[in-house]
Amino acid sequence: MNVLIINGPNLNLLGTREPEIYGNQTFENYFKELVKLFPKINLTYFQTNHEGYIIDKLHAEGFTIDAIILNPGAYTHYSYAIADAIKAITTPVIEVHISNINQREEFRRNSVTSTNCKHMVTGMGLNGYAIAIEWFLNKML
Secondary structure, three states: OEEEEEEOOOHHHOOOOOHHHHOOOOHHHHHHHHHHHOOOOEEEEEEOOOHHHHHHHHHHHOOOOOEEEEEOHHHHHOOHHHHHHHHHOOOOEEEEEOOOHHHOOHHHHOOOOHHHOOEEEEOOOOHHHHHHHHHHHHHHO
């Protein structure tokens, strides 16, 4: 199984950005743990701070790989363009949020991108990515 993880804006700062919300581990270090935890899955990782690059990556990979895990960051709340890109591809997408967006500021409680996703994991910390992989494994195998 081939799974792509896409992280959006500011997630390159994990480990230093608001550790009380996001923890103090970098995603790169966590990704190494995911690879060890799921040795039979081909995991790849892409991070960008640019909306168009997320859309380009969804278009490029969204017809050929098995699953996508997407944390669109702040684009979650207003990017109809990313929502449309998710809808346009055939690869199933799970949206992941490290913090619980439903218990944060009012503007963070709405996800326009999740409407076209198969599932959403929120508030489970970095472990949300492993939960998403498990969800795919249970649904697809």
